[in-house]
Amino acid sequence: MQNRTYTADADPGDSVTVAGWVHEVRDLGGIAFLILRDKSGKIQIKLEKDEMDEDLVETGLDVARESVIAVAGEVKEEPRAPTDVEIVPESIDVMAEADTQLPLDPSGKVDAELSTRLDNRTLDLRKEEVKAVFEIRAEILRSARDAFRELGATEINTPKIVATGTEGGTELFPITYFGKEAFMNQSPQLFKQLMVGSGLERVFEVGPIFRAEEHNTPRHLNEATSIDFESAFFDHTEAMDACEHVVKSAYEGVAENCERELELLGLADEFEAPDGEFPRLTYEEAIERINATGELDEQLVWGDDLPTEGERALGDDVGEHYFITDWPSEIKPFYIKDHDDDEQLSTGFDMMHPRMELVSGGQREHRYDHLVEGFEQQGLDPDQFEYYTKMFKYGMPPHAGWAIGGERLVMTMLGLDNIREAVLFPRDRQRLSP
Numbered sequence: 001m002q003n004r005t006y007t008a009d010a011d012p013g014d015s016v017t018v019a020g021w022v023h024e025v026r027d028l029g030g031i032a033f034l035i036l037r038d039k040s041g042k043i044q045i046k047l048e049k050d051e052m053d054e055d056l057v058e059t060g061l062d063v064a065r066e067s068v069i070a071v072a073g074e075v076k077e078e079p080r081a082p083t084d085v086e087i088v089p090e091s092i093d094v095m096a097e098a099d100t101q102l103p104l105d106p107s108g109k110v111d112a113e114l115s116t117r118l119d120n121r122t123l124d125l126r127k128e129e130v131k132a133v134f135e136i137r138a139e140i141l142r143s144a145r146d147a148f149r150e151l152g153a154t155e156i157n158t159p160k161i162v163a164t165g166t167e168g169g170t171e172l173f174p175i176t177y178f179g180k181e182a183f184m185n186q187s188p189q190l191f192k193q194l195m196v197g198s199g200l201e202r203v204f205e206v207g208p209i210f211r212a213e214e215h216n217t218p219r220h221l222n223e224a225t226s227i228d229f230e231s232a233f234f235d236h237t238e239a240m241d242a243c244e245h246v247v248k249s250a251y252e253g254v255a256e257n258c259e260r261e262l263e264l265l266g267l268a269d270e271f272e273a274p275d276g277e278f279p280r281l282t283y284e285e286a287i288e289r290i291n292a293t294g295e296l297d298e299q300l301v302w303g304d305d306l307p308t309e310g311e312r313a314l315g316d317d318v319g320e321h322y323f324i325t326d327w328p329s330e331i332k333p334f335y336i337k338d339h340d341d342d343e344q345l346s347t348g349f350d351m352m353h354p355r356m357e358l359v360s361g362g363q364r365e366h367r368y369d370h371l372v373e374g375f376e377q378q379g380l381d382p383d384q385f386e387y388y389t390k391m392f393k394y395g396m397p398p399h400a401g402w403a404i405g406g407e408r409l410v411m412t413m414l415g416l417d418n419i420r421e422a423v424l425f426p427r428d429r430q431r432l433s434p
């Protein structure tokens, strides 16, 4: 539709054709109002029974809610209209008539369960506050990409069908690949590392990761979006700096460019980009502080992974984004490098939002012998990873990197209760379609 005007751009005096969905029809007797909704907002269409063509008025009154229509007419100033303007129509073209029985009420007057919303995502996304989440999600990715560019990183795309897993064998989705066993990739980890040894040196990727997580929680998905970064000649502290930069840039982008969306979500007043450096706690300090909160039944000891309640207690205590550094080597993956002066201590780090973990990363083991040893210690067969390990024999620089859980970033930024609200079509244990 070449001559289409968005409702938000319809100014008094203009002759326009607007197109969108029938949000509501209000028949007041002699006069009726049809509210048309499009991407940019809503506009009132006035139907005056005695003044206008009968067929035109009838078309406007009979059309079912959520039908798609195009209306041509003149824009008039009207202080009583919700947006201070209305259209006096010359024609109404019904382009797609909607069923009168809707599985979900896009006007939001009737609440729907999350599962009903996800089953009918198209209708759900006609709600402005739902759409706002995805406009913000897009802005987060746009700002993150800009931040990566500032860091001099090149965007890459790595395979999602792979021969081996990296993040622990139990969470892989197996598939058959021309008669061979293959898997959906859990992380671009090994591929992004291979790229720091290439001429690219510093890379990032935004892409799906697949994890056969058995549990059903408000913060785990079976297909998630990983925002990965990896750089040659970085140590773990430089990687943390880069991580902080990207996360802050995402917040700043949203603060600057998503005012309307934040307003729709009721966040306009309280939203602020984090400033100042994220505190960096060692793992040892973290467990001491968790123990001191008295929130756990049992005290944590060195070597324990942080339980969800522990993460939450610490998050409440710290009250802002923070890093946990210097984890015990035994609970970090084989590809994370240990500190040179203490083999029990890894350079791995997590970046936490007060509610949950957002990022994992670390400096990588780039020494061939140590790497192969690490595979064996983790019970993995180094031969299966030869495509990866052999490149460490041909000049692999010291390097470090991390991955942000994209949906967790959206979820924590917007205070969403459930990670599924941050995905168009979430994949969880129960949900494989739409």
Ligand code: ATP
Pocket (backbone or CB within 6 Å): 215, 216, 217, 306, 307, 308, 309, 357, 360
């Ligand atoms: P990682 O990045 O290491 O995967 P994560 O935050 O994604 O960290 P996982 O280690 O993948 O967490 O998942 C295990 C975590 O999920 C544990 O911390 C555990 O407390 C939590 N968890 C596992 N099952 C459930 C469940 N049924 N309900 C709530 N939380 C659970």
Ligand code: AMO
Pocket (backbone or CB within 6 Å): 167, 186, 187, 188, 189, 211, 213, 219, 220, 221, 222, 224, 226, 229, 357, 358, 359, 360, 361, 362, 401, 402, 403, 404, 405, 406, 407, 408
């Ligand atoms: P990790 O396994 O910690 O690290 O994943 C990185 C981040 O991804 C998010 N995430 C998830 N989000 C939703 N649902 C899931 N099932 C899920 N699993 C992970 C989390 C997590 O912090 N290769 C390393 C990263 C690295 O070292 O560069 C890795 O994958 O926010």
